[in-house]
Amino acid sequence: LAGSGIALGAHGEILADDRLRTSLADVYAVGDCASFPSARYGERLLVHHWDNALQGPRTVAANILGETPAVYDPVPYFWSEQFGRFVQYAGHHAAADRMVWRGDPAGPSWTVCWLREERLVALLAVGRPRDLAQGRRLIEAGRHMDSEALSEPARPLKDATAD
Ligand SMILES: Cc1cc2nc3c(=O)[nH]c(=O)nc-3n(C[C@H](O)[C@H](O)[C@H](O)COP(=O)(O)OP(=O)(O)OC[C@H]3O[C@@H](n4cnc5c(N)ncnc54)[C@H](O)[C@@H]3O)c2cc1C
Structure with a gap:
């Protein structure tokens, strides 16, 4: 992703926002490759577990399809x-x-x-x-x-x- 315009974090992961959007318009990131800010825990989380890869796409789909923003802030x-x-x-x-x-x-x-x-x-x-x-x-x-x-x-x- 180097040079793609997608912002990366200290661990080389994609820095997603609370709606799992990347810094590039219309590009989303979920699962092992992306960290997201958690209001619940007051810090950015980088979760390397199966459930995170399962739940994140629901938020992405809702944000692509819906009019109401869907925020991703799970209990990992x-x-x-x-x-x-x-x-x-x-x-x-x-x-x-x-x-x-x-x-x-x-x-x-x-x-x-x-x-x-x-x-x-x-x-x-x-x-x-x-x-x-x-x-x-x-x-x-x-x-x-x-x-x-x-x-x-x-x-x-x-x-x-x-x-
Ligand atoms: C040994 C091991 C044990 C684990 N045990 C557990 C466990 O017990 N419980 C648990 O919750 N989690 C466990 N995990 C973590 C869990 O497997 C991951 O969190 C989950 O698979 C992440 O899903 P993902 O879709 O984000 O990434 P991945 O499953 O890694 O999928 C990414 C896909 O992208 C492909 N890819 C990579 N680069 C490119 C490219 N340039 N172009 C095209 N395709 C590309 C890869 O081939 C891969 O298929 C384990 C992981 C490992 C390695």
Whole structure:
């Protein structure tokens, strides 16, 4: 892309805007090759995961076809299988100020949650898909959490809110 007129970032990635437009008119960028500014996390994100490559094109299609601008600001998500364990992560925890464990990380299934100013910003769930599903919605909604309740693995994550 060098010399194309499309602005590139420090990692050689395409610098897309919040509608996934590049600096060249009518050219959009999605997936591994593009970073985008996230209002949710207050920084530009470069996400190298399958879900990002799946969701971005919906925003691009909406912006090409629609009259109302569609903004791309997802809660990033990935899953993987590692050593027979189902591992899922949602969010972005670079600016988190607190970490709360749900369960024993030496055991087969546990979750770790990251909070910023008592709001859930990210979680990693190992063998606990229900935590991931509920946590992802709580992150999207920006809910305040009760960290004491959050640390009890038997309590559903959605019942550990503080507001
Ligand atoms: C080993 C590995 C394991 C992974 N595991 C996971 C995982 O467990 N979970 C997860 O969420 N994500 C995982 N990922 C990341 C995930 O695969 C990527 O985020 C996703 O495939 C990105 O999709 P994309 O369409 O943006 O890019 P790509 O899938 O890389 O597609 C880009 C396409 O562009 C083509 N291309 C490149 N240059 C040119 C050119 N000049 N002209 C024409 N075509 C070109 C390439 O051949 C390729 O087909 C993994 C990646 C790797 C490499």
